Amino acid sequence: MKLYHSTHAPNARRVRIFLAEKRIEVSFVDVDLARLNHREESFRAINPFETVPVLELDDGTKIAESIAICRYFEELRPSPALFGTTMIERVEVEMWQRRVEFFLLLPIAQVFRHTHPAMGRLESPQVPEWAASSRAKALASFARFDAALEGRPFIAGERFSIADVTGLVALDFTRPARLSIPENLRNLHRWRADLSARPGSVD
Amino acid sequence: MKLYHSTHAPNARRVRIFLAEKRIEVSFVDVDLARLNHREESFRAINPFETVPVLELDDGTKIAESIAICRYFEELRPSPALFGTTMIERVEVEMWQRRVEFFLLLPIAQVFRHTHPAMGRLESPQVPEWAASSRAKALASFARFDAALEGRPFIAGERFSIADVTGLVALDFTRPARLSIPENLRNLHRWRADLSARPGSVD
Secondary structure, three states, X not given: OEEEEOOOOHHHHHXXXXXXXXXXXXXXXXXXXXXXXXXXXXXXXXOOXXXXXXXXXXXXXXXXXXXXXXXXXXXXXXXXXXXXXXXXXXXXXXHHHHHHHHHHHHHHHHHHHHHOHHHHOOOOOOOHHHHHHHHHHHHHHHHHHHHHOOOOOXXXXXXXXXXXXXXXXXXXXXXXOOOOOOOOOHHHHHHHHHHXXXXXXXX | OEEEEOOOOHHHXXXXXXXXXXXXXXXXXXXXXXXXXXXXXHHHOOOOOOOOOEEEOOOOOEEEOHHHHHHHHHXXXXXXXXXOXXXXXXXXXXXXXXXXXXXXXXXXXXXXXXXXXXHHOOOOOOOHHHHHHHHHHHHHXXXXXXXXXOOOOEOOEOOOOXXXXXXXXXXXXXXXXOOOOOOOOHHHHXXXXXXXXXXXXXX
């Protein structure tokens, strides 16, 4: 079993944090996105959609998409449960995972892709107006998530989950995207600090 | 149990198709997106993220996000299984659901949101350059999905799944987005025709 990943790709980091929380070790294979290795024929044979991470099982099966890979490990090692344990928990974790992904990670990533000079080869053309619009969406989301975190330790409730993994990756991705989280959003800052203290947050 | 939805919203349609496949009936509550009803205080109390669909359970629990709602119904009525039956099937369905969502539905929806005059109130500002870039991404995806569908009836393999639900909604959303699927992509056209013949595709 090996994981094709990239140190800088936020989706690959999601899987690494998930594995650390599960205490699972795998072999890593680096894919250099800056050199466009993911667009080469050899990698397209592994994932025709040209994204990392990809998990290759021992029988050669290839699983792309960070959340699909995390679900694989959740089934392989159910404890600690990071996708919820009861029916309603599983459904709420899914809801929050998607909210964090679409309302937080996505607009932050769009700001990064459409403003950072190094992304010019990957995101072509970069559209400054879309970066500005995405920045406004991200700022509106910060306030929404701050409100959602009032009185709850984790975004899906009492337990740490995959939704928090996506949350930490999103919040840390504000740095290369050059977005600031307003000081007054105390719940959001507290959430980020708590998540940053967990295993796997630094790699 | 009732479902807040909108006839025209692609994410609400995903749930309606899913329910038809499961033969589950629920009560519907219309939310008029054109009149911005989803941004009113009364709806923000139901979903602070201002999206449809939202499922309200009899105990008042509110589940937002189409895929989270579908997972709720999958657990409530497991047969026919639309998220896979074996571990590897479940993981591959998740992978394909996400690929269809991010590589097909998302760019098509971006074209629609950033070009259609009626969307000016919901997507402000509309960015023509981002619409053009999204159009190119959608066209590139058409070819990729056509290749992926070679020799397989459904996008995740032999069985119809939630990934196909997202696929049909995405392909039909090309019409308001004014995108044409090239004639030579025969697998993609065959897939769409097969999915269009299923229950719940017309509503």
